[in-house]
Amino acid sequence: MLEESKPTDRFAAGLTSFVTFRLARVQNRLNVQATATLSAHSDLSLTEWRMISLINASGETSAADLSRTAQMDKGQISRALKSLAAKGYIASRTSASDQRQSLLRLSAEGAAVHRRLVAIMRRRQERLTDTMSDAELATFYAALEKLEAAAMEPVI
Amino acid sequence: MLEESKPTDRFAAGLTSFVTFRLARVQNRLNVQATATLSAHSDLSLTEWRMISLINASGETSAADLSRTAQMDKGQISRALKSLAAKGYIASRTSASDQRQSLLRLSAEGAAVHRRLVAIMRRRQERLTDTMSDAELATFYAALEKLEAAAMEPVI
DNA sequence: ACAAGATAGTTGACCTGTCAACTTTCTATT
DNA sequence: AATAGAAAGTTGACAGGTCAACTATCTTGT
Numbered sequence: 001m002l003e004e005s006k007p008t009d010r011f012a013a014g015l016t017s018f019v020t021f022r023l024a025r026v027q028n029r030l031n032v033q034a035t036a037t038l039s040a041h042s043d044l045s046l047t048e049w050r051m052i053s054l055i056n057a058s059g060e061t062s063a064a065d066l067s068r069t070a071q072m073d074k075g076q077i078s079r080a081l082k083s084l085a086a087k088g089y090i091a092s093r094t095s096a097s098d099q100r101q102s103l104l105r106l107s108a109e110g111a112a113v114h115r116r117l118v119a120i121m122r123r124r125q126e127r128l129t130d131t132m133s134d135a136e137l138a139t140f141y142a143a144l145e146k147l148e149a150a151a152m153e154p155v156i
Numbered sequence: 157m158l159e160e161s162k163p164t165d166r167f168a169a170g171l172t173s174f175v176t177f178r179l180a181r182v183q184n185r186l187n188v189q190a191t192a193t194l195s196a197h198s199d200l201s202l203t204e205w206r207m208i209s210l211i212n213a214s215g216e217t218s219a220a221d222l223s224r225t226a227q228m229d230k231g232q233i234s235r236a237l238k239s240l241a242a243k244g245y246i247a248s249r250t251s252a253s254d255q256r257q258s259l260l261r262l263s264a265e266g267a268a269v270h271r272r273l274v275a276i277m278r279r280r281q282e283r284l285t286d287t288m289s290d291a292e293l294a295t296f297y298a299a300l301e302k303l304e305a306a307a308m309e310p311v312i
Numbered sequence: 313a314c315a316a317g318a319t320a321g322t323t324g325a326c327c328t329g330t331c332a333a334c335t336t337t338c339t340a341t342t
Numbered sequence: 343a344a345t346a347g348a349a350a351g352t353t354g355a356c357a358g359g360t361c362a363a364c365t366a367t368c369t370t371g372t
Contacts, residue, residue, distance in 0.1 A: 072349070075353080078350095099350095101349090101351080
């Protein structure tokens with residue numbers, strides 16, 4: 001478990017200049033918070049929740065699509081989907097046009113879990129962003145976009 | 157290994173509204189890039205590199221401080237430091253004022269590795285941010301700050 | 313001065329993420 | 343049509359992260 005950070009982060013300034021440090025730090029904190037929230041209200045792990053959200057958003061999709069969209073390892077996704085199927089939250093059928101891929105959708109239970117959780121997670125989301133103005137948020141998203149694009153390029 | 161993302165991220169829009177999704181995605185990409193860069197130029201893992209950077213920035217510090225500053229698990233840090241000590245990159249002495257804590261600093265070799273890598277990592281950093289204006293970057297940092305503060309609060 | 317609790321750091325057990333190999337199916341090229 | 347290469351998904355092996363327990367030391371309150 002992470003410990004609370006004290007106001008005296010003496011050398012936080014030293015890494016301020018490194019975006020990636022900052023991001024990783026925030027990310028760690030957000031994960032702790034999200035995981036705690038999820039396990040308090042469901043039997044889902046963070047990746048499972050993400051998969052459910054993505055499947056819900058797309059209607060019907062494939063594991064490879066999830067991998068690209070979430071930028072997550074396909075092995076990891078394969079296992080998360082297996083677990084979700086075991087819990088009865090998703091159903092799948094083989095694509096007619098491509099025998100390799102199976103199309104995933106939420107089951108009735110999956111949709112119910114999503115409905116229940118999305119309210120909580122949206123509230124969390126609002127808490128996270130309600131100190132930011134719309135303009136600020138827009139800039140933030142734009143910056144993330146740029147960062148991501150740059151992160152795709154290998155460093156020489 | 158993550159796969160390249162195609163321009164057709166059909167339902168990326170569906171998760172656009174979730175900051176944490178976006179962050180996780182960018183974060184994953186950045187980690188892949190950073191890890192590749194590090195292993196191409198050194199024998200350091202990402203956490204080891206972070207520890208070295210933080211120790212370098214602080215002069216002399218303790219494991220607990222590193223844990224708070226980086227918001228990382230103290231077990232993880234303990235192991236990373238052990239590995240760095242084995243590689244000869246850090247040295248430590250027991251604090252005079254507190255027998256529990258040991259104060260860490262870079263060895264000559266550690267400092268050399270840091271010097272060598274920091275140039276490369278700074279270049280990467282510039283690449284990541286050079287499409288952003290100063291104002292944009294400032295807003296981005298401010299937003300991260302706010303996010304982090306909000307992430308410390310438990311969700312009810 | 314002393315007990316109760318907090319903090320530093322380590323470790324074992326466990327869980328999750330990562331990588332690579334593999335099968336199956338599809339696509340493109342000839 | 344045959345074949346080479348790419349893509350979907352699964353799996354095993356491993357690395358890395360996480361959690362909780364533990365010892366040792368320090369701090370606080372009485």
